[in-house]
Amino acid sequence: MEMMTEQEQEFGVSAAEAVTDEGGQQEQGANPAEMAEENTGAEQALVEQIARLETERDQLMDRLARLQAEFDNARKRQEREKTEFRDYATGMVVEQFLPVLDNFTLALGSNASAEQLRSGVELIVKQMDEVLRGLNVQAVATVGEMFDPRVHEALGSVERDDLPDQSVAEEIRRGYRLRERLLRPALVRVASNPGQTEA
Numbered sequence: 001m002e003m004m005t006e007q008e009q010e011f012g013v014s015a016a017e018a019v020t021d022e023g024g025q026q027e028q029g030a031n032p033a034e035m036a037e038e039n040t041g042a043e044q045a046l047v048e049q050i051a052r053l054e055t056e057r058d059q060l061m062d063r064l065a066r067l068q069a070e071f072d073n074a075r076k077r078q079e080r081e082k083t084e085f086r087d088y089a090t091g092m093v094v095e096q097f098l099p100v101l102d103n104f105t106l107a108l109g110s111n112a113s114a115e116q117l118r119s120g121v122e123l124i125v126k127q128m129d130e131v132l133r134g135l136n137v138q139a140v141a142t143v144g145e146m147f148d149p150r151v152h153e154a155l156g157s158v159e160r161d162d163l164p165d166q167s168v169a170e171e172i173r174r175g176y177r178l179r180e181r182l183l184r185p186a187l188v189r190v191a192s193n194p195g196q197t198e199a
Contacts, residue, residue: 140175
């Protein structure tokens with residue numbers, strides 16, 4: 001059995017093992033160059049991935065900005081079209097009332113008798129009713145109809161023997177509806193028939 005050197009005794013390692021370790025370290029010493037190459041390759045891949053992601057981000061931000069601009073333009077266009085449509089609809093309605101206004105102006109400027117003025121105003125009212133019918137505006141039925149709080153507004157009651165109790169006796173102001181929508185209720189007086197109330 002070989003004698004161990006002082007170093008071997010101190011560290012518990014034989015010279016052969018030390019050489020092997022040094023050789024191993026030398027092999028490991030060769031690895032850092034390979035590892036550096038591998039690290040450089042990995043770093044390059046990360047740099048390329050970052051560049052690709054930044055490009056993708058920039059494209060998405062650009063697309064977002066364009067979509068926002070398109071949305072704003074569409075909203076402005078919709079508002080403009082809505083205003084134009086409202087103006088067009090208003091113009092169509094006003095245009096139909098202009099002849100009625102012309103007839104009122106002619107009636108005010110004439111030196112006709114009271115009877116002629118009355119018949120002129122009746123013609124104007126008839127003309128106005130025709131315009132309203134053309135716009136699907138109808139008068140609310142009143143006198144003789146049963147009082148309906150959905151379309152009539154009562155201003156009081158009047159005693160009447162010739163009408164059913166709670167029916168409309170007088171129309172004070174005409175009410176109108178546009179198709180099924182009530183524009184304004186009719187102001188009416190409601191009949192109170194004591195003979196029917198007691199029965």
